[in-house]
Amino acid sequence: MSSTGELLQDTLDKIEQQCGYSTMRLPLVADYFINLGFELDLERDQELDREPDNGCDRLSTN
Amino acid sequence: MDAIDFQLIEAIQNGLPICSRPYLQLGKGLSLSEQQVIDQLAALRQQGLVKRLGVIVNHRQLGYRENAMVVLNIPDYNVAEVGGQISQFSFINLCYQRPRQGDRWPYNLYFMIHGKSRGRVLNQLGHLLETCSLKQMAREVLFSKQCFKQRGALYKQAPEQII
Numbered sequence: 001m002s003s004t005g006e007l008l009q010d011t012l013d014k015i016e017q018q019c020g021y022s023t024m025r026l027p028l029v030a031d032y033f034i035n036l037g038f039e040l041d042l043e044r045d046q047e048l049d050r051e052p053d054n055g056c057d058r059l060s061t062n
Numbered sequence: 063m064d065a066i067d068f069q070l071i072e073a074i075q076n077g078l079p080i081c082s083r084p085y086l087q088l089g090k091g092l093s094l095s096e097q098q099v100i101d102q103l104a105a106l107r108q109q110g111l112v113k114r115l116g117v118i119v120n121h122r123q124l125g126y127r128e129n130a131m132v133v134l135n136i137p138d139y140n141v142a143e144v145g146g147q148i149s150q151f152s153f154i155n156l157c158y159q160r161p162r163q164g165d166r167w168p169y170n171l172y173f174m175i176h177g178k179s180r181g182r183v184l185n186q187l188g189h190l191l192e193t194c195s196l197k198q199m200a201r202e203v204l205f206s207k208q209c210f211k212q213r214g215a216l217y218k219q220a221p222e223q224i225i
Contacts, residue, residue, distance in 0.1 A: 024163050024166070024167055026161060026163070026167075027160065029159040029160055029161055029170075030141075030142065030145070030158060031157075031158040031159075032142070032145035032146055032148070032149045032157040032159070033145075033148075033149030033154060033155075033158075034156050034157075034158065035156070
C-alpha cells in the first residue's frame, strides 16, 4: 500500500500529466491559524463596505 | 484513536445525516447507540482530533466573493512571530508557512481574508500591514477569480475515488 506521501506525489504527477502544466509543490511547513469558518456579520458588512482609505491601494509590491 | 474513532470520522467526513436524530442514524451503521456516538464525538473534540461540528455555509453564495490570499516574504528567523501576530486578527481565516521556490516564488507566509467587497478586504489588509509593520515587505495579493472546487479534506477514501 502506498504511503500518504507517495499517494500525494502520484496524484500531483497525474494532475500535471492531464493538465499539461507543471505544478509548484508547496507543502505546509507550519500552520499558525486555520479556521475554515468565519463570522457572518451580515448587518455590519454593509456598514464596513467602503473603499480603502489607508493607502493600501496596490495589489502587490516588490 | 481506535477502530471506532476511525469509523466514526469516516462516517461524518461528508457531513451529518440530515434528519431529526443524526447521531442515532450514525450509530445504526456503527453498531453504537445514539449516546455512544455523542460521547465518542465529544471525546474526539476534547482530544482535539475533531475541531468542531458545525454548518458549512457556501460563503460565495452569501456574497463573500472578494477573497484574497496574501503571500509575504518574511525572513525565516521572524516568520513564526509574524505568523502569530497575523493570526490574532479576527478577519484572518488561515495563516501558514510554506517553502519558497527560489526567485520563481519567493513567498513563505500565507494568509487569507474573505470579504464581500474588495475595498473592505484591502482596508483590512492595510490595517494589518500597518499594525504589524509589514508595509514594506514584498507581497502579492491574489483575489479569487473562480471557484472550481472547495470542500473539506477526506480522511478515508475508496481507492477508485482518489483521482
